[in-house]
Amino acid sequence: MPVIEVNDLRKRYGGTDAVRDVSFAVEAGEIFGILGPNGAGKTTTVECVAALRVPDGGEIRVLGRHPRDPALRALVGVQLQESGLQDKLTVGEALALYAGCYREPTDWRALAGELGLADRLRVRYANLSGGQKQRLSIALALVGNPRVAILDELTTGLDPHARRDAWGLVRSIRDWGVTVVLVTHLMEEAERLCDRVAVLDRGEVVALGTPAALAAGHDSLDDAFISLTTRSGEE
CATH class of the missing domain: 3.40.50.300 (P-loop containing nucleotide triphosphate hydrolases)
Structure with missing residues (x-):
């Protein structure tokens, strides 16, 4: 199927x-x-x-x-073209917030490490580079352990x-x-x-x-x- x-x-x-x-x-x-x-x-x-x-x-x-x-x-995890976060939210706060929406989320700290964000956890969204914002967007799409x-x-x-x-x-x-x-x-x-x-x-x-x-x-x-x-x- x-x-x-x-x-x-x-x-x-x-x-x-x-x-x-x-x-x-x-x-x-x-x-x-x-x-x-x-x-x-x-x-x-x-x-x-x-x-x-x-x-x-x-x-x-x-x-x-x-x-x-x-x-x-x-x-199903989704990364939208126009998605964005509040400027003052840190990477770690965003990942923890999204992980809390799922019954069986992945380890968001490990996921951050896999996606090269381990040293950005205390950095606010507004201070991330374009590439880092995209990495975070991917992490948020994957934090629920999706199949798609x-x-x-x-x-x-x-x-x-x-x-x-x-x-x-x-x-x-x-x-x-x-x-x-x-x-x-x-x-x-x-x-x-x-x-x-x-x-x-x-x-x-x-x-x-x-x-x-x-x-x-x-x-x-x-x-x-x-x-x-x-x-x-x-x-």
Whole structure:
């Protein structure tokens, strides 16, 4: 059974179709990418999967359950693109606070060590670098000991060095046995990290497969992406 199944997902805002008939499945243990330009419907899709938005149609199953099943709260960790913490909250306080929301959280001090935050526990959120804030965001998504982690635009705004560090963290998460759904608009990120990718454009899936398969017949995944989205716009 796939970890996540999405069939004919639809979501409208006013008269605009943000997501239209989106379907894909995520297998256990993979890094599954949702790739597309800004406004493609990526965040809306994963927010429906994470039960943060109510879809207008279609069916979603996460670990065989409806997304709003309370049992999933401890099984799915989410790092949102626009998530933030109070500036005065320290790293240790944030981790302890989030850990207290779960029945069987992971050891948050050990998790902080794994993610390179052990020496930042007394540092306030406002004083963290961009990369450290992203590490904390990942830690908060993992502190409940989830089986699935949804990471939305994890490396947006990071410099190249911090971005490469974040990529290493994503690989580590998968090595810990967590299935990862990675939302990104960066072709290089998808190509380096993802086992399979669903390409979204204008609210629809325009391609689905491995990065290598999608890039076949093109010089790079970037060229394949441009071709796919151009073709989508002409239809």
